[in-house]
Amino acid sequence: MKNNLHLSSEVIFNSGITRGVIIDTIRRELFYIDNSFIRILELIEKDSNESFEKMVKLVPLPELHKFFDFLVENELAFYSKGPGEFKRIDTSWEIPLEVINGIIDIDTDFSFYEKALSEFEKVDCRELQIRLFSDLDLTEFQKLVTIINQYEFHYVEIHLVKNSYIPEEEIRRVIENVWFVTNILIYGSEDNKIVRVINDTGDYFQISLGTISYLKQSLKQNGCGSISQHTFTWSKDNIRENISHNSCLNGKISVDRSGYIKNCPSMAKNFGNIASVSFRDVLNNNEFRGLWLINKDKINICKFCEYRKICTDCRAYLDNPDDIYSKPLKCGYDPFTARWEDWSTNPLKLKAMSVYGLV
Amino acid sequence: MIIIFSHQFEYSTNVVIDWLKKYNVNYIRINSDENRYKLKEIDEEKIIFCDMFTKKEYNFLDAHSVWYRRGGISDRMLLGDDILSEYETNVCDPEVKKNLASQLDYLRKYIINKVFRNCSVKLGDPELRDLNRMMLYDLAKKKGFLVPNYTVLTHTDSINCALKKHGAIVSKSIANGLYHHTLNKRYYTYTEQINEIDTIDLKPKNIFPSLVSEKIEKTFEIRSFFLIKEFYSVAIFSQNDSQTSVDYRKYNKKIPNRQEAYIIDDKTKYNLLSIYNELGLNTGSADLIIDADNNVYFLEINPVGQFGSVSSAGNYKLEKKVAQYLIHGDFN
Numbered sequence: 001m002k003n004n005l006h007l008s009s010e011v012i013f014n015s016g017i018t019r020g021v022i023i024d025t026i027r028r029e030l031f032y033i034d035n036s037f038i039r040i041l042e043l044i045e046k047d048s049n050e051s052f053e054k055m056v057k058l059v060p061l062p063e064l065h066k067f068f069d070f071l072v073e074n075e076l077a078f079y080s081k082g083p084g085e086f087k088r089i090d091t092s093w094e095i096p097l098e099v100i101n102g103i104i105d106i107d108t109d110f111s112f113y114e115k116a117l118s119e120f121e122k123v124d125c126r127e128l129q130i131r132l133f134s135d136l137d138l139t140e141f142q143k144l145v146t147i148i149n150q151y152e153f154h155y156v157e158i159h160l161v162k163n164s165y166i167p168e169e170e171i172r173r174v175i176e177n178v179w180f181v182t183n184i185l186i187y188g189s190e191d192n193k194i195v196r197v198i199n200d201t202g203d204y205f206q207i208s209l210g211t212i213s214y215l216k217q218s219l220k221q222n223g224c225g226s227i228s229q230h231t232f233t234w235s236k237d238n239i240r241e242n243i244s245h246n247s248c249l250n251g252k253i254s255v256d257r258s259g260y261i262k263n264c265p266s267m268a269k270n271f272g273n274i275a276s277v278s279f280r281d282v283l284n285n286n287e288f289r290g291l292w293l294i295n296k297d298k299i300n301i302c303k304f305c306e307y308r309k310i311c312t313d314c315r316a317y318l319d320n321p322d323d324i325y326s327k328p329l330k331c332g333y334d335p336f337t338a339r340w341e342d343w344s345t346n347p348l349k350l351k352a353m354s355v356y357g358l359v
Numbered sequence: 360m361i362i363i364f365s366h367q368f369e370y371s372t373n374v375v376i377d378w379l380k381k382y383n384v385n386y387i388r389i390n391s392d393e394n395r396y397k398l399k400e401i402d403e404e405k406i407i408f409c410d411m412f413t414k415k416e417y418n419f420l421d422a423h424s425v426w427y428r429r430g431g432i433s434d435r436m437l438l439g440d441d442i443l444s445e446y447e448t449n450v451c452d453p454e455v456k457k458n459l460a461s462q463l464d465y466l467r468k469y470i471i472n473k474v475f476r477n478c479s480v481k482l483g484d485p486e487l488r489d490l491n492r493m494m495l496y497d498l499a500k501k502k503g504f505l506v507p508n509y510t511v512l513t514h515t516d517s518i519n520c521a522l523k524k525h526g527a528i529v530s531k532s533i534a535n536g537l538y539h540h541t542l543n544k545r546y547y548t549y550t551e552q553i554n555e556i557d558t559i560d561l562k563p564k565n566i567f568p569s570l571v572s573e574k575i576e577k578t579f580e581i582r583s584f585f586l587i588k589e590f591y592s593v594a595i596f597s598q599n600d601s602q603t604s605v606d607y608r609k610y611n612k613k614i615p616n617r618q619e620a621y622i623i624d625d626k627t628k629y630n631l632l633s634i635y636n637e638l639g640l641n642t643g644s645a646d647l648i649i650d651a652d653n654n655v656y657f658l659e660i661n662p663v664g665q666f667g668s669v670s671s672a673g674n675y676k677l678e679k680k681v682a683q684y685l686i687h688g689d690f691n
């Protein structure tokens with residue numbers, strides 16, 4: 001009898017309506033299995049030795065052995081050795097920060113930019129996305145950069161529209177000079193390409209300072225929220241967070257292009273203008289924080305999906321714009337058929353797409 | 360108030376401080392590689408440092424709790440920029456310089472020692488920031504551990520003797536390993552296997568005293584973080600991969616090693632505890648090896664070892680636990 005089989009700490013699994021999946025979080029691999037084997041994994045997780053009898057009742061012995069071999073071969077599980085004990089880790093998630101990241105949208109009105117940055121600093125937000133929708137000239141761009149350089153963020157990415165006023169060297173210089181500005185994305189570029197910015201002082205050392213991403217697509221507010229296998233998250237911390245929280249909005253606070261404070265700039269609901277309302281007040285608002293707790297188990301369709309622990313989410317563009325628990329509009333996966341399709345050509349999504357101005 | 364000795368970019372310290380902020384606790388972080396605080400005055404009741412950014416003054420003896428993570432008190436903190444540059448440029452006589460350096464050392468030791476004795480909650484120990492590897496081997500052996508046999512070589516001829524005696528050998532640094540960058544070179548000391556082929560072209564000569572130890576064929580490695588009474592451990596499987604089977608810090612990017620949450624057995628726990636007790640340490644990071652016959656070998660204890668990776672691999676939330684300990688002297 002095979003016993004003492006342990007599931008790796010780096011492996012999680014999940015059942016779906018049609019199939020189950022084993023997720024190797026470190027090696028970034030997915031293994032699809034029949035849901036009956038998810039039951040086996042649950043038993044292994046409990047105690048493989050004691051529950052062996054139960055396993056045999058669920059799956060015929062030869063198949064069970066084949067499954068064990070498959071797990072061991074792929075190092076998803078191993079037979080315990082050594083004098084100690086392997087333990088399954090708990091999946092609770094907790095961090096000391098209240099705000100995790102933020103978004104500022106800027107179009108033609110720059111007046112609230114500084115106020116917004118100082119509000120982000122006050123609530124100790126370290127990661128920021130700044131989206132600049134209008135055609136900036138060089139002086140305007142430099143001014144925005146000078147202002148942000150007076151703050152201490154840990155990570156900032158800037159989304160820009162390609163124009164002829166801001167030369168490429170200038171963009172590179174921002175990444176070189178402001179240590180926390182790490183990625184700059186330029187929309188409306190001729191090609192899709194990513195250029196790394198490294199500190200090139202002739203040292204043996206080359207430290208990567210960030211990247212400039214050139215994207216053909218245009219910068220649109222409603223361009224956010226697409227879900228695909230490429231947007232899955234693999235970090236164990238993010239996965240633990242996803243299990244209990246919304247994988248996009250948890251810890252997020254945003255300012256839209258008119259200065260309104262929102263969960264994300266694309267959401268309809270605002271919680272007052274930054275001119276008169278502080279982030280602190282908004283963070284104490286139950287309705288604002290309620291969205292942070294909409295995990296995939298609460299979302300229609302997603303709750304049946306085998307990808308729900310690693311999938312990102314979007315609460316701004318929904319299959320049913322009137323139901324905050326409905327599936328993300330921009331997901332083309334159907335857990336009931338286990339097939340990916342192009343969401344944007346799905347006739348059932350047309351109505352919602354027109355609500356959001358996506359057609 | 361809590362005093363934390365660390366370095367500027369030390370990640371675990373950052374996270375612990377985030378927790379302290381969340382709990383609204385006052386703290387002072389002293390980075391030895393930064394010149395934020397400057398000594399103002401000392402007498403029987405106080406040790407006053409001035410925060411050069413805010414111009415606020417702090418009596419280090421107001422602290423109830425202290426954590427020695429890394430670093431300490433730099434010359435710059437004691438002297439200030441002006442005296443430091445005077446001291447560095449104007450004092451030329453090596454004897455005078457040596458004497459002034461020792462004056463500073465005594466002052467530094469006095470401050471840290473007094474702060475530690477004054478605090479009711481202490482974590483880590485500045486006096487024990489690095490332990491003597493060979494003395495530690497002997498201590499571990501005394502406390503019931505298996506320890507790899509070792510030899511200190513002083514001549515090329517003895518390399519082959521050591522190979523014969525131990526089967527396979529690996530190099531170790533006697534003191535702390537080197538971790539040093541210059542403009543065009545990086546120096547690291549890794550644990551490296553020494554093979555007979557490495558010795559073929561060696562001319563017989565005296566060499567710098569070099570520690571080698573018997574290579575233990577491991578099933579897996581254990582890194583175990585000790586905090587007050589508890590051990591938080593991960594098992595690292597690096598065996599299947601020749602790139603990492605000698606030293607797992609040479610991280611394999613393609614197929615990462617598995618890191619598994621692990622509970623060390625009672626005997627190992629007991630042995631480690633009695634080492635920590637004898638050293639008078641209440642925290643540290645131990646490396647162990649499990650061989651094919653389930654024997655536990657002791658490799659080392661690093662009193663200021665990183666614990667971030669153990670914490671995240673086992674979801675142990677160690678940074679939070681450290682913060683709670685610093686605040687309450689307990690985990691609740």
Ligand code: SF4
Nearest residue numbers: 224225248264314315
């Ligand atoms: S809710 Fe949707 S639109 Fe808003 S930030 Fe998240 S993914 Fe983007």
Ligand code: SF4
Nearest residue numbers: 302305308311331333
């Ligand atoms: S159905 Fe939901 S959980 Fe599944 S892939 Fe789409 S958005 Fe993600």
